[in-house]
Amino acid sequence: MATVNIRNMQVNQEGTIASVKVGGELGRRLRDMGLVPGTAIKIQGRAPLYDPVALRLKGFTLTLRNNEADLIDVEING
Amino acid sequence: MTMDFCIALGGNPNAGKTTLFNALTGSRQHVGNYPGVTVDRKEGRYVQNGHDMHIVDLPGTYSLTAYSVEEVVARDFLVNERPRVTINIVDASSLERNLYLTIQFLELGIPTCVALNMIDVARGRGIEIDDKKLSRLLGVPVVPIVARSGFGTKALMNAVATVAETPHLQPLRVSYGPDLETAILEMEKIITGKSFLTGFYPSRWIAVKYLENDEQILEKGRGTDPQIADQLEAITRKVGAHIEETLETYPEAMIADQRYGIISSMLKQGVIKERHDRNRLFLSDHIDKILVNRFAGPIIMLLVLMGLYHFVFTYSEVPVAWCARTFEWLSDKVSTTLPDGMLKSLVISGVIDGVGGVLGFVPLIMFMFFGIAVLEDSGYLARVAFMLDRVFQIFGLHGSSVMAYIVSGGIAGGCAVPGVMATRTLRSPKERIATLLTAPFMNCGAKLPVFALLIAAFFPHSRAWMMFILTLISWMGALLAAKFLRMTVVKGASTPFVMELPPYRLPTFRGLMIHTWERTWQYAKKAGTIILCISVLLWAGMTFPRLPDAQVENYASQRRGILLTTASLVVEELEKASGSQHLSAAAAELKDDLLAVDARQAAVALRHSLAGRVGTGIESVTRWAGFDWRTNIALLGGFAAKEVIVSTLGTAYSLSSVDTEATDSLAVKLVAEPGWRVLTAWSLLVFIMFYAPCFVTVVCISRESSWKWGVFSMVFNTSLAFFLAVMVYQTGVALGY
Numbered sequence: 001m002a003t004v005n006i007r008n009m010q011v012n013q014e015g016t017i018a019s020v021k022v023g024g025e026l027g028r029r030l031r032d033m034g035l036v037p038g039t040a041i042k043i044q045g046r047a048p049l050y051d052p053v054a055l056r057l058k059g060f061t062l063t064l065r066n067n068e069a070d071l072i073d074v075e076i077n078g
Numbered sequence: 079m080t081m082d083f084c085i086a087l088g089g090n091p092n093a094g095k096t097t098l099f100n101a102l103t104g105s106r107q108h109v110g111n112y113p114g115v116t117v118d119r120k121e122g123r124y125v126q127n128g129h130d131m132h133i134v135d136l137p138g139t140y141s142l143t144a145y146s147v148e149e150v151v152a153r154d155f156l157v158n159e160r161p162r163v164t165i166n167i168v169d170a171s172s173l174e175r176n177l178y179l180t181i182q183f184l185e186l187g188i189p190t191c192v193a194l195n196m197i198d199v200a201r202g203r204g205i206e207i208d209d210k211k212l213s214r215l216l217g218v219p220v221v222p223i224v225a226r227s228g229f230g231t232k233a234l235m236n237a238v239a240t241v242a243e244t245p246h247l248q249p250l251r252v253s254y255g256p257d258l259e260t261a262i263l264e265m266e267k268i269i270t271g272k273s274f275l276t277g278f279y280p281s282r283w284i285a286v287k288y289l290e291n292d293e294q295i296l297e298k299g300r301g302t303d304p305q306i307a308d309q310l311e312a313i314t315r316k317v318g319a320h321i322e323e324t325l326e327t328y329p330e331a332m333i334a335d336q337r338y339g340i341i342s343s344m345l346k347q348g349v350i351k352e353r354h355d356r357n358r359l360f361l362s363d364h365i366d367k368i369l370v371n372r373f374a375g376p377i378i379m380l381l382v383l384m385g386l387y388h389f390v391f392t393y394s395e396v397p398v399a400w401c402a403r404t405f406e407w408l409s410d411k412v413s414t415t416l417p418d419g420m421l422k423s424l425v426i427s428g429v430i431d432g433v434g435g436v437l438g439f440v441p442l443i444m445f446m447f448f449g450i451a452v453l454e455d456s457g458y459l460a461r462v463a464f465m466l467d468r469v470f471q472i473f474g475l476h477g478s479s480v481m482a483y484i485v486s487g488g489i490a491g492g493c494a495v496p497g498v499m500a501t502r503t504l505r506s507p508k509e510r511i512a513t514l515l516t517a518p519f520m521n522c523g524a525k526l527p528v529f530a531l532l533i534a535a536f537f538p539h540s541r542a543w544m545m546f547i548l549t550l551i552s553w554m555g556a557l558l559a560a561k562f563l564r565m566t567v568v569k570g571a572s573t574p575f576v577m578e579l580p581p582y583r584l585p586t587f588r589g590l591m592i593h594t595w596e597r598t599w600q601y602a603k604k605a606g607t608i609i610l611c612i613s614v615l616l617w618a619g620m621t622f623p624r625l626p627d628a629q630v631e632n633y634a635s636q637r638r639g640i641l642l643t644t645a646s647l648v649v650e651e652l653e654k655a656s657g658s659q660h661l662s663a664a665a666a667e668l669k670d671d672l673l674a675v676d677a678r679q680a681a682v683a684l685r686h687s688l689a690g691r692v693g694t695g696i697e698s699v700t701r702w703a704g705f706d707w708r709t710n711i712a713l714l715g716g717f718a719a720k721e722v723i724v725s726t727l728g729t730a731y732s733l734s735s736v737d738t739e740a741t742d743s744l745a746v747k748l749v750a751e752p753g754w755r756v757l758t759a760w761s762l763l764v765f766i767m768f769y770a771p772c773f774v775t776v777v778c779i780s781r782e783s784s785w786k787w788g789v790f791s792m793v794f795n796t797s798l799a800f801f802l803a804v805m806v807y808q809t810g811v812a813l814g815y
Contacts, residue, residue: 023328025145028290029576031334032141034175039338044363048372049468052575059205060172061363061579063464065471068574 002076006043006053006069014042015074022071034058035072082130083242084159088152088183089167090176091138092457092580094195098167098225099135100592102235109596117151120596126235129242134161140175142182144294147507153294156188157278162242165234167193170200170207170222171581173350177341184216187249187280191241192220193234198227199581203360204353215344217247226586249280254336258289258329261317265310274306275299288314289329362457362581370461379462383480386453387489390445390496391523397441405434423621424614432613437602439495439774444598446485446496450503451593455585459503460577467575473557474564474572476509483513483556487520490549494518494775498782499601506573512560514779515791518771519556521548524720528766531724535745536759552767559768559798567790601778612773616718620689620711620726625682633679640671674732681732689714703765703803704758713765719772757810761803768799 003018017039020030034057035041044054044061051066064072089095099107103122120135136155137148144150156164166183168176173194183190194209213220219237223230253259265285269276275284275298287295288310299307318329325332368374409426416422453459463477470479480488482504486497497517504510521529533544624630641649648664655661661669684690685707693710700710708730715726728744731751748754770792771779780788 020331023330026574026576027328028141028143028145028330028334029574031331032143032145032178033576033578034178034338036331036335036338044359045366045370047370047465047468048376051468051471052464054366054370054464054579056363058172058174059203060175061581063460063575063577063579065467065575068576 006072007066009043011043015076018073018075083162084132086161086164088136093167093169094225095167101228163189163238170194170197181337184250189241190218191238194222197222198224206351212349386449394441394445401438428614428617432610443496447597448594451590457580457582473561478504479513482517486517487522490521491523493522498778508568511568512563516556516560521552527721528723532759535748536756608777636675677732680729704761704807757815761807765799765803770796
């Protein structure tokens with residue numbers, strides 16, 4: 001199974017969060033919104049200028065900037 | 079038994095908190111501020127079975143850390159004011175994330191009642207929730223409701239009353255794994271032993287907050303007892319280092335993982351049944367395929383924003399005109415009843431114009447808030463922020479900043495007052511200040527008559543082009559100034575764009591109305607009083623000190639002289655003439671002569687006033703930008719409202735009041751003046767675009783942030799504008815223009 005960060009994922013690609021490599025305020029914020037290891041996510045789309053990215057997880061849609069997405073590694077399904 | 083008690087209403091943003099609040103309290107609510115911050119505090123009453131419940135709407139939060147103002151406010155309220163029961167509203171269609179906050183309420187040990195909202199939507203999505211089982215696992219009542227229709231609210235409030243009567247339950251214990259638990263136990267021993275902060279919080283909760291590095295608690299701890307705080311912080315550091323070494327993670331990350339762990343194990347015990355893949359696309363996502371599409375998205379957004387703009391400024395014209403006419407009528411009434419003199423001048427120019435100025439904005443603000451409420455409640459505003467964030471991020475702003483810019487006059491003709499108030503939709507504090515301070519650079523409707531005058535005078539052949547260029551300059555200026563501010567006074571990393579894209583929802587009419595009304599009323603009430611005071615002060619500045627009697631007498635004798643040299647028949651005709659009656663050539667000439675004397679007197683009186691003296695006094699400095707004392711006075715007057723620049727310039731150039739109504743005569747006059755040329759016009763255009771916002775805007779900026787920022791906006795904007803104007807003028811002079 002390949003591990004990539006969210007910035008490099010394609011639209012509609014699915015996977016499971018492997019790690020969130022950031023502490024402090026941003027890390028807390030990401031975790032508060034449910035971005036914790038083991039969570040299944042799917043890339044829902046990207047803004048017209050490819051940044052931010054919209055993800056689908058736990059039944060809702062979340063947006064992240066690419067430089068924030070860089071900190072999250074995802075194991076790609078299949 | 080009947081009781082009076084306080085209930086807090088908490089939950090995630092977009093979970094339907096406001097809808098439930100409105101459903102419960104109806105019109106019996108009022109909005110205030112939490113002390114020291116600009117977070118709305120809504121309170122209302124609900125009466126059922128003789129229980130009189132006082133409901134406080136907490137700001138929407140995802141967590142109870144000290145990450146944002148909203149979270150701190152919510153937490154402080156729960157801890158300091160100890161509501162008898164907290165209703166935790168939870169969105170049934172994204173239960174897992176919503177329960178993250180619930181767990182934290184329970185860890186804090188506060189009496190909680192869960193309102194499982196939007197079960198209809200969840201059902202539609204194939205999600206079945208066993209509320210009884212969830213209630214048993216959480217240890218608190220769980221009541222399914224549909225806040226929009228009011229379904230279940232009675233049952234919810236009965237459950238709330240039951241919770242209020244039952245004794246307090248023990249705080250929930252989430253197990254955080256062997257490493258952290260050892261540390262927590264050790265810390266709890268110290269905390270309970272010394273009764274450290276236990277008057278406010280459960281001891282275990284304090285220990286967990288130390289492990290989470292919660293700034294607010296750390297600070298409070300140091301303030302209470304530095305020695306114990308040191309001990310606790312040392313334990314935190316030790317376990318933190320250990321965890322980072324062995325598990326390559328942080329204590330706070332482990333804590334979050336465990337909380338989510340307990341939630342998912344609860345849900346797996348049969349609480350939730352899903353018929354579909356939970357991340358499958360729903361109607362809302364299909365709509366997004368078009369509305370956030372790479373090509374169609376921006377075009378639709380442009381149309382929607384143009385539509386909002388059109389709605390706000392075109393449809394509000396009618397009520398704005400009513401307001402204006404009412405105040406004109408009032409002015410007329412006063413001017414015919416009161417005798418000429420100071421009192422009349424104060425009432426008309428100070429009070430009526432001041433109050434008229436405040437109320438004149440009310441329809442505009444109402445329409446703007448209504449428009450924004452529609453976009454916000456439907457969920458489209460989040461998409462706008464999503465699409466534009468990349469562009470605004472470059473300048474240290476947020477995707478949501480666009481709203482404030484557009485309304486302020488990003489499309490020429492807006493108004494900075496509602497624009498500044500539109501920054502409320504921004505949740506990130508730094509970006510919000512930067513937007514607040516730069517939005518007034520946009521070309522608002524009041525700057526347009528001034529621009530029109532200068533363009534008519536100096537660029538008569540390229541009017542449309544000039545307006546376009548000026549719009550571009552103001553956008554560039556605002557964005558670059560925002561970048562500058564974000565690199566200096568409000569510097570720091572940008573707030574993460576971790577934002578929920580809520581599903582599209584049809585806004586409820588009631589919600590829109592309440593939303594619009596409360597914001598508008600807040601403006602009229604709070605800003606109104608201050609604006610009236612400043613308006614009177616400005617009037618005084620342009621009126622006092624008055625001309626010495628000798629000079630007044632001089633003009634009176636000039637008038638007498640004119641009357642004496644004219645045939646008495648003509649004088650009689652003019653005296654008898656009313657408004658629109660056609661005058662003979664001789665009488666018309668007499669009238670013009672008299673008005674010319676009036677105008678000369680007004681000009682001299684203006685120069686003699688405080689504003690005139692200041693304007694003359696700073697002439698030596700403003701010469702650098704090509705402005706003489708007349709322009710200076712006009713610009714000072716522009717602080718009252720930008721369109722005043724035109725009329726003040728007219729007075730300073732001794733145009734009679736009849737003439738200033740028609741911009742053309744002033745334009746002709748300016749072109750003929752030796753001090754004026756195209757370069758002066760450019761310099762003045764730039765200055766007017768960027769200098770201090772009108773005082774109504776300043777008051778609003780202060781209301782939305784603090785007086786410090788209000789003052790800053792005047793000083794910073796004027797300095798920037800002057801610097802730019804001098805650059806333009808001096809470069810022009812150097813190049814020989």
